[in-house]
Amino acid sequence: MTIGIPRALAYHRYGTLWETFFQELDIPYLVSNETIGSHLTTGRALAVDESCLPLKLYMGHAASLRDCCDVLLVPRLERLGKQDEFCVRFWGLPDTVQATFGGVELLTYERKSASHSAELLAFLQLAKTLGKSPLAAARAYRVAQNRQQEADLRRFLQNRVHLRARAPKILVAAQSYITYDPRLGGAVADLIRNLGAVPIFIEAFDRTACAKAAGQISKDLYWTLNREILGAIHLAAGKVDGIILLTAFPCGSDCLANELVLRRVKTPPITQILLDEHQSGEGLRTRIESFLDMVERRKEAI
Amino acid sequence: MSKQRVISFPHMGDYHIPIRTLFQRLYPDAEVRPAPPITKETAALGARHSPDFICEPFKYNMGNFIEALESGATMLLQTGTGCRYGYYGELQEQILRDLGYEFKFLCLNRERAHPRAAYQTLKQFGSPLSVPQTAHALLIAMASIRAMDRLAGYVREHTASVHQPEDMSQIYSEFLKHLRSADSLQTIRTLDKSYGKQLRRLPQAEIVSPLKVGIVGDLYTVMEPFANYDLEQRLLARGVSVSRRMSLTFLLFGPPRRQRLRAAGGYLRHPVGANGLDSVAQSLAYAISGYDGILHIKSFGCTPELNAVPALMNISTDYQIPILHLSFDTHTSPTGLETRIEAFLDMIAQRRETRADIQPGRRHRFHLHQGRHPR
Numbered sequence: 001m002t003i004g005i006p007r008a009l010a011y012h013r014y015g016t017l018w019e020t021f022f023q024e025l026d027i028p029y030l031v032s033n034e035t036i037g038s039h040l041t042t043g044r045a046l047a048v049d050e051s052c053l054p055l056k057l058y059m060g061h062a063a064s065l066r067d068c069c070d071v072l073l074v075p076r077l078e079r080l081g082k083q084d085e086f087c088v089r090f091w092g093l094p095d096t097v098q099a100t101f102g103g104v105e106l107l108t109y110e111r112k113s114a115s116h117s118a119e120l121l122a123f124l125q126l127a128k129t130l131g132k133s134p135l136a137a138a139r140a141y142r143v144a145q146n147r148q149q150e151a152d153l154r155r156f157l158q159n160r161v162h163l164r165a166r167a168p169k170i171l172v173a174a175q176s177y178i179t180y181d182p183r184l185g186g187a188v189a190d191l192i193r194n195l196g197a198v199p200i201f202i203e204a205f206d207r208t209a210c211a212k213a214a215g216q217i218s219k220d221l222y223w224t225l226n227r228e229i230l231g232a233i234h235l236a237a238g239k240v241d242g243i244i245l246l247t248a249f250p251c252g253s254d255c256l257a258n259e260l261v262l263r264r265v266k267t268p269p270i271t272q273i274l275l276d277e278h279q280s281g282e283g284l285r286t287r288i289e290s291f292l293d294m295v296e297r298r299k300e301a302i
Numbered sequence: 303m304s305k306q307r308v309i310s311f312p313h314m315g316d317y318h319i320p321i322r323t324l325f326q327r328l329y330p331d332a333e334v335r336p337a338p339p340i341t342k343e344t345a346a347l348g349a350r351h352s353p354d355f356i357c358e359p360f361k362y363n364m365g366n367f368i369e370a371l372e373s374g375a376t377m378l379l380q381t382g383t384g385c386r387y388g389y390y391g392e393l394q395e396q397i398l399r400d401l402g403y404e405f406k407f408l409c410l411n412r413e414r415a416h417p418r419a420a421y422q423t424l425k426q427f428g429s430p431l432s433v434p435q436t437a438h439a440l441l442i443a444m445a446s447i448r449a450m451d452r453l454a455g456y457v458r459e460h461t462a463s464v465h466q467p468e469d470m471s472q473i474y475s476e477f478l479k480h481l482r483s484a485d486s487l488q489t490i491r492t493l494d495k496s497y498g499k500q501l502r503r504l505p506q507a508e509i510v511s512p513l514k515v516g517i518v519g520d521l522y523t524v525m526e527p528f529a530n531y532d533l534e535q536r537l538l539a540r541g542v543s544v545s546r547r548m549s550l551t552f553l554l555f556g557p558p559r560r561q562r563l564r565a566a567g568g569y570l571r572h573p574v575g576a577n578g579l580d581s582v583a584q585s586l587a588y589a590i591s592g593y594d595g596i597l598h599i600k601s602f603g604c605t606p607e608l609n610a611v612p613a614l615m616n617i618s619t620d621y622q623i624p625i626l627h628l629s630f631d632t633h634t635s636p637t638g639l640e641t642r643i644e645a646f647l648d649m650i651a652q653r654r655e656t657r658a659d660i661q662p663g664r665r666h667r668f669h670l671h672q673g674r675h676p677r
Contacts, residue, residue, distance in 0.1 A: 048612070082413070095571055
């Protein structure tokens with residue numbers, strides 16, 4: 001039996017955890033390939049047409065795994081605390097996948113609190129359905145947890161280094177599933193690099209510190225992922241030369257949170273770039289180019 | 303002492319009546335004035351000052367707020383639970399302040415909506431009422447909401463089957479007029495009873511079984527006639543019996559989550575945010591009880607309802623019931639809507655003719671879920 005893991009949405013945050021867990025338990029698994037055009041084409045046909053771009057990509061990834069895998073890992077991430085919710089898109093993910101691909105077998109676990117013991121229990125349950133002993137599962141979970149932390153740390157350090165760069169530094173503030181998708185955040189980062197600036201992602205700032213700092217911009221915000229973005233924006237002030245709010249059409253939480261950022265954060269210069277399924281590389285390039293021009297001119301003036 | 307305080311709040315359906323009474327009780331020295339009625343200008347004004355692809359209710363609320371402030375309001379009310387609605391308050395306040403308005407903002411969202419916190423906030427804004435008095439005011443508001451929803455539900459379902467449909471709406475608006483000045487539980491109960499009786503006594507039409515359509519969807523689009531371009535009236539005008547279980551009563555006193563999950567019959571296994579689960583559960587109930595069709599309406603990009611759509615499609619195939627999905631935004635054209643409704647109604651009417659085995663209207667009194675009726 002092979003488990004399929006779509007390389008989209010929460011994979012970019014918890015991927016290492018899942019992969020290591022299955023590795024340690026000797027269960028064959030398969031992660032879908034990096035996003036290519038065909039993922040979007042199939043996803044667009046499968047998802048409801050108004051759905052957000054990341055969901056369409058997710059559907060594309062899930063569809064690409066259907067032929068070669070027996071079950072799909074689709075976790076249900078609800079919240080990490082009372083005021084720490086995931087977008088309702090994540091709440092409905094298992095049901096959406098189930099209803100869209102009739103008859104697909106799902107492997108799922110629920111996340112309703114920040115506590116690791118709750119997560120461990122969920123993973124034990126997961127292992128039980130896979131026929132693994134609780135002891136082995138607990139060990140696998142611990143290893144997986146450590147690897148995930150290492151991976152997060154690596155990301156943190158990789159991004160951190162760039163903060164010392166001489167070239168203009170641009171904070172690309174986006175959800176991890178946009179940042180680490182080569183067709184979305186990847187494309188934007190490449191453009192910034194080609195134009196002689198340094199892209200920095202929100203992972204350059206510690207997650208816990210971000211969650212705390214977010215309160216400086218918004219008191220009421222209750223979406224965990226957006227809180228981290230807002231926190232990073234607050235912490236980055238003075239360390240970067242410009243901020244690009246990167247969002248996908250029509251992201252429900254970004255459109256509220258980013259509007260607040262645009263209204264409350266005055267320096268450094270900020271722009272919002274909206275990615276959609278019809279986007280052209282040229283349009284993106286023009287916008288980034290003009291933003292960088294502006295940032296550089298401003299830097300010279302100071 | 304400065305000039306008198308004017309409290310205002312955004313619209314949703316006819317609920318401005320009980321809310322107005324409630325806040326008039328909470329703040330006796332203030333003038334409570336609902337925002338001016340929603341018009342095209344309100345929608346345009348709201349859309350201009352809102353983020354691009356935010357859901358519709360945000361834009362309508364924004365328009366309401368701006369028009370209320372322009373007409374002299376000094377204090378605005380907002381609540382917020384569910385999906386994105388919980389975050390409306392902070393952003394709306396910021397946008398209004400950026401526009402240069404001066405006002406007080408009473409926002410009972412999320413944890414601030416819990417009784418204790420809500421009471422403290424009300425006190426902070428200068429309500430002189432004690433806890434029992436506040437509770438009493440709340441009880442009156444709840445009673446009017448229940449009575450309104452009960453009668454409105456009856457009107458929706460039975461307008462098609464009475465001899466003179468105009469009488470129905472006339473009696474209902476008369477009821478609303480009296481409800482405006484009702485200030486005790488007893489009066490509300492009497493009103494509820496007497497108007498309920500009047501409605502039930504209207505002479506029935508000859509034609510026995512009108513087309514039966516259920517409406518499900520996101521709460522604001524479903525309940526605010528302006529946001530759905532008077533969908534219900536359009537249906538009623540065509541002699542269709544309309545059922546809609548979503549109402550403020552349902553939101554406040556509806557069944558607990560577990561029961562709603564069970565009612566979704568396995569089409570959804572988890573809550574999918576806001577009222578996505580209810581849309582599925584209610585559609586399933588309509589499908590089982592032999593309705594002719596279902597209208598699923600939502601504002602553009604409403605994520606919980608989008609989560610519900612694949613499940614609704616499965617219900618549609620499994621129970622052979624047509625479901626029309628309609629997305630509303632400020633650019634929807636009434637003519638386009640009219641055409642689609644017309645086509646949909648034609649289609650379900652034809653289906654009924656060709657499929658004589660379908661027995662329309664088993665379990666006729668669906669509206670009773672709006673609450674028990676006092677006899």
